[in-house]
Amino acid sequence: MENLIFSLNATIPVFLLMVLGVIFQKIGLFNEEITRGLNQFVFKAALPVLLFEDLAGSDFVKVWDGRFVAFCFGATLLGIFLAFCLALFLKDKSLRGEFIQGSYRSSAALLGIAFIKNIYGDAGMAPLMIIGSVPLYNVMAVVVLSFARPGGGISREALGRTLKGILTNPIILGILAGVVWSLSGLHQPAIMEKTVASLSGLATPLGLMAMGASFDIKKAGAKAGPALAASAVKLLGLCALFLPAAVYAGFVREQLVAILVMLGSATTVSSFVMAKNMGHEGVLSASIVAITTCASAFTLTFWLYILKSLGLI
Numbered sequence: 001m002e003n004l005i006f007s008l009n010a011t012i013p014v015f016l017l018m019v020l021g022v023i024f025q026k027i028g029l030f031n032e033e034i035t036r037g038l039n040q041f042v043f044k045a046a047l048p049v050l051l052f053e054d055l056a057g058s059d060f061v062k063v064w065d066g067r068f069v070a071f072c073f074g075a076t077l078l079g080i081f082l083a084f085c086l087a088l089f090l091k092d093k094s095l096r097g098e099f100i101q102g103s104y105r106s107s108a109a110l111l112g113i114a115f116i117k118n119i120y121g122d123a124g125m126a127p128l129m130i131i132g133s134v135p136l137y138n139v140m141a142v143v144v145l146s147f148a149r150p151g152g153g154i155s156r157e158a159l160g161r162t163l164k165g166i167l168t169n170p171i172i173l174g175i176l177a178g179v180v181w182s183l184s185g186l187h188q189p190a191i192m193e194k195t196v197a198s199l200s201g202l203a204t205p206l207g208l209m210a211m212g213a214s215f216d217i218k219k220a221g222a223k224a225g226p227a228l229a230a231s232a233v234k235l236l237g238l239c240a241l242f243l244p245a246a247v248y249a250g251f252v253r254e255q256l257v258a259i260l261v262m263l264g265s266a267t268t269v270s271s272f273v274m275a276k277n278m279g280h281e282g283v284l285s286a287s288i289v290a291i292t293t294c295a296s297a298f299t300l301t302f303w304l305y306i307l308k309s310l311g312l313i
Contacts, residue, residue, distance in 0.1 A: 008301060014114045015297040017205055021212025030213040038210035039269075046203035048174025050113065051127050053200045055178025056188065063182075065128060068255055072132025072262060075242045079104045079263070080140050082241070083233060087148075095226055095284050097148025098275050102288035103233040105137050107211075107268040112261035114204045115300070119313070120254055127175045129258040134171070139163070141274055148280075211293070214269055227287035231267075234292050235299040239264040243303070252312050260303055266292040 024030040030038075055063070083103035087096040106112070113126045181188075188196065239260065246259045272285040307313045 009118075012297075012301075014111070014118060014208060017208035018212030018293070021209035021214075024209065025213040030209075035210050035213040038206050039214070042203055042207040042210060044170045046199060046206060047113070048170040048177075049196055050200035050203040051130075051171060051174040052178040052181070053196050055127055055175060056181035056196075060179050060182035063128070065255070067249075068251065069128050069132040071246065071249060071251070072129050072259065073136060075238075075245070075259070075263065076104065076133045076136050079238050079242070080136075080144075082237070083230075084144070086229070086233065090226060092226075093148070094281070097145045098271075098280055098282070098284040098288075099226055099230050100144045100148070101141050101271050101275065102227075102230040102267050102285055102292075104238070105141060105268055105271050106133075106234075106262055106265045108133055108137070108262050108265065111208075111265040111296075112258060114208060115261050115265075116254060116257055117204060119257060126258055126261075127178070129262050130171060131175065133262050134169075137268075138169075141271070145275060145280060211269065224287070226284055227291055230284075230288045231291040231295060234267055234288070235264050235296055239299075239303055243307075247310075247312060256307060256312055257304075260300070260307070264296065264300060264303055266296040 021030065021035075025035065080100065083100040086103070087099045090096055090099060108126075108130060112129060116126050242263055243256075243260065246256060251259060267285075267288050269289055272282055272289055275282045275285040304313070
């Protein structure tokens, strides 16, 4: 019972904030324009500042773990390959690109940071997990969606835009700024420290409520079969494969929680946006986002309970 309470305390507050976002949208406090603005603010300002705060206040040389980053990269790459193999069984070839992307691409930054902060009080290993997985998420999404779209063939322009987007990604820039500050050995002035703390404190609650307000339950039933299959891979399959490998590799506590949210958190909303912008219908992507957002409240609680029961976190 103690382990179950620990797991519920880690997951339920995160999803309650998303439920509040849904409620605020229903009663008119949030509309589409406000939600879009909140998502932009969190992505471009609050989350990067949060990551900067955690890294700038730590000794990056001691925090850096190349083996952990390599594991995150390798697990992500193998997860994409697995999703590709499963997509070959789909009779409708036009759905393969969206199926692959929806099966591997996590809300690693927002939900990952939220869970780790909720358990340990800071972002912990989330920045290193992001370095190992998020750039690969984006590059492979362009490759997969380009080759699998009607007409096929990768677009040099699309790949170029993605590479540019990675280099100018606010989250990546926030991590790099935090690393540079940490390596400089400088201490933040009190005024800067308090301002950074105030701004970073907005990232998790506003981001989760905006995500909830963006949720559309009507889309969850569209393309039900492939959507359920991709969601099962996303929330259960990847964790079942790679969490034992992570444990065998010796990862525990913050490392293991970061790997868990990388593998088993909900599919990111941006997967729908990218699919639509690259010539796909987008219905399957929206369905996967909707299903994984709802179901991850239960599956993440389940995985945390298992890890806690085994004394690994």
